Amino acid sequence: MSIIKAMSMMELFPSLSDDERVGLEEQLRDGSAWSVNFGVMLGCSVLLAGLGLLQDSVAVVIGAMLVAPLMTPLIAIGLGLVQGNYDLLRTALQSMWRGVVVGLVLGFLLRVLIPGSELTQQVASRGSANILDLFIAFFAGVAAAYALARPKMSGALPGVAIAVALVPPLTASGIALGSQDWSVALGAFILLLTNVVMIVLGSAMVFRLHGLKTKDLDHKVALSMKRIITGLVVLGVLGMAPLAYRLIDQVKIGQSRPASYPLPEELWSALYQRAEQEKGVDLIRGLRTGDFGIVEVKIFLLADRPVRQVLIDDLEKMVKNHMGADTQLTVRAAQSAPIISSTRVPREMPGIVR
Template sequence: MNRLQKFLDLHTGEENKQKVLENVKANISFRGATVWILACAIVVASVGLNVNSTAVIIGAMLISPLMGPIVGAGFSLGIYDFELLKKAAKNLLIATLVSLFVSTIYFMLSPFKETQSELLARTSPNIYDILIAFFGGLVGVIAITRVEKGNPIPGVAIATALMPPLCTAGYGLAIGNWKYFLGALFLYTINCVFICISTFVIVKYLQYPEVTHVDPKYRKQIKYTISTIIVLLIVPSVYFAYLLAQEKKYKQKVELFLNDELNEKGFAILYQKINYNKNPKSIELAFLNKKINKQEIQNLSSALKKYKIENTQLVIKQDTTDIKKFILENNASEKAKENEKDLMILNLENKLKQNTYNNKALREEIVILFPQIKNISLANHTFNENTDSTITKTVAIYSSTKILSTSDEEKLKMWLKKRISKNNIEMFKEQEE
C-alpha cells in the first residue's frame, strides 16, 4: 500500500509552492503585449473557423493566454485569497470582452458568412465538454505545480479549447444568431468553470497554505456555491448530450434503412437529406434512374417502422426538373468557386508581370545603343509621398565602364520610357566598390 501511495504521490517532483504562486499571479494580468497577443490569437482562431481549418485553430489555441486568469481564480479559491480572486475575475472579464469584440468585428468584415462544421461544433456543448475541461484542467494544474513542467501545457490548451467558443460567440453576434452566441458562450463558461474547479481540487490536495483564516461557516458557503454552479452547468450539459445521442441513434437507423431497403436492392440514391429538427422529421430522397410508384412509396414508408424510425415522413423527389436543377445548382456552385480561384490566380499573375522586367533582354538591347553600360536592373518600388498617399515608380540601377554624361543618361531614360511604357522612371548609378 505504501509503495502504491508513493507511486501515485503528487508531492513527488513538486515545485516550491511560493514560486508556483508567484508564476500564477504573474500570468493573471492582461496588459500591453498580452492584450495584443490575445487579439491576434482571436483573429487567427476566427480565420481558422471561417475557412474550416483545424490546423489554424490549433495554432491559435497554442498562443492564447486565456488560461492565466482561470488558473489564477482556481488558486485564489483554494487558498482563500479573495483579492487575487477579484483580480483574476476582472482580468478574465476583460479578456472575454476583448475576444468577443475582435471576433465579432472580424466576422462582420469577413465576406464568408457560411456556418462551417468547426463553428457548428462549438454551439451545442454537452457532458463530454465538461469531462474534457475538468480532466484537461487537472493535467494543466499538475504540470504547473511541477519542477519539470514537461509538455502537457500545449496539449491542455488544445484540449480545453477556450478560443474557438469565444470566436463562435463573436460569429453568432456578427450574423445575429442568438442560438449560436448563447451555445458557444455556454461552452466557454463550462471550460472556464471546470478548469477553475480542477485547479481548486489540486490546490486543496497539495495543501497550499491559506492566505487568510476563513470561518468554517463561510468555507461551507464557498463549497455550496461551487456545488450549485457545477449542478447548474452539468444538468443542461447532460440534457444536450442526451439530445446528441438521440440524433446520432436516429441517423444510424436511417442509414441502416437506406442501405437495406434501397442500396442493396439496386436503387442509386442521387440526393438525400435528413431533417431531424423538423416536426415531423423527414427523409428526402431522389433516385438516378428509378421511378417509384405510389405503392412502392407506401411500402417504403411502412418499412420505417421496422427500423423503429418514428414520427418521420418519407419524401421522394421524382420531378426530373427539380433533380436537374439540384445537380446544376451544385455544379454551378463548384464552378463559381473554381472560377473565383482562377480569377484570383490570374490577377496575381498580372500583378507579377506588371512588377517584373526582363532585365537580361533589356541589357542586351541597351548595350547596342550605349556600349559603356555593363549592367542594368529595373524594378517597381512604392514610395510614401506623405502620410496619406503613395506612388509607385520604376527604379533603374545601372553600372557602366565610364560615367554617362547628363545628356546620355537622359537619352537612356527616354528610351526606357518608350521601351517599357512607363512614364515615372528614376535612374541611379550603382556605386563602385
C-alpha cells in the first residue's frame, strides 16, 4: 500500500532534474529582483488597480492583476525557505517591501490628487476579508508553484494572478489612507498580509513535495528555515479566528451592497456653505443613487423653522449644474426637537420633492 502511495505522489509531484532545478531558481531570482522593469510594471499595475477601484470597474482591476509582478517574489520566498537559500530570500523580500511601499504611496496619491474621488464598493470590499480569502491565497500559492515546477503548465499563471489579487488590496489600503478611513485601510492591509503568508506557505509545501529541499543543508540554516515556516503557520492559524468570525458575521447580516453613494466633495462643500447661510437650517446628509441614466440626489436638512423655497431652489440649481440637468432632486427636512420619552419621537416636517 505504501508503495502505491509513493508512486502516486511521484506522479503528482515528480522530481525535477538538476537542470530544471537550476532553471526554476534562476527564473524566480530574475523575476523577483528589484529593477527598473519590475518598478515600472508594479507602478502601472497599482495605477490601473487604483483607477479601476475608484471607478468601480471590475474589468480594469482584473487587468491590473495580470500586470502585477508581486506574485513571483512570494513564490521565490517559498522556494528560498525550502532550500535555505538566503540570497533568494533576501532578493525576494527586498522587492516585496519596496513593492508594498510603492503601492501604498501611489494609492494614497491617487486618492489625494483625483478630485471628487470616493471610497467605492470595490475599495470597501477589500477592507472586509474573511476566511475564504485565506484559503483562496493558499491554493493560489499551491497552483502557482505547481505550474512553475512543471513548465508545460505555465499557461495557468495568469489565472492564478487573477485569483489571488495582491495589488488591489494593497492599492485599496493606500486609497483608504488618503480618505482617512482607517478601518478599510487596516482591513485591506490585513487581506494583503493574509495573501502573502498563505501564498508563501502554499508554494513552500509544493516545492517540498517536489523534492527541492537541499540535502546538504547546514543544520543551523535548516533550523532557521523551520522556525520561519512555523512562524508563518502560526500567523496563518491566528488569522483564521477573526477571519472566520467576519465570515459568520457576513452570513448573518448579508453581504454589504450600498444602496446609495456619497455626493462629490466639491458639490457637498458648496451645498453645505449655502445651507450655512440659512438661519436655523443645517445640512446633515447628502447622497446619490444611480450610475447610468437618471441620477437622483437626496438632501436631508434639520430645521427649527419652515424651510424657505429660495433655499430649495438654490440647492436644486447647484445640484443640476454639477450633476447634470436631468438629475432628480429630493429635499427632506426634519424639525429639530428633543426626545421626551421612548414613546415620543421628533415631529417630522413634510418632505419637499423636486
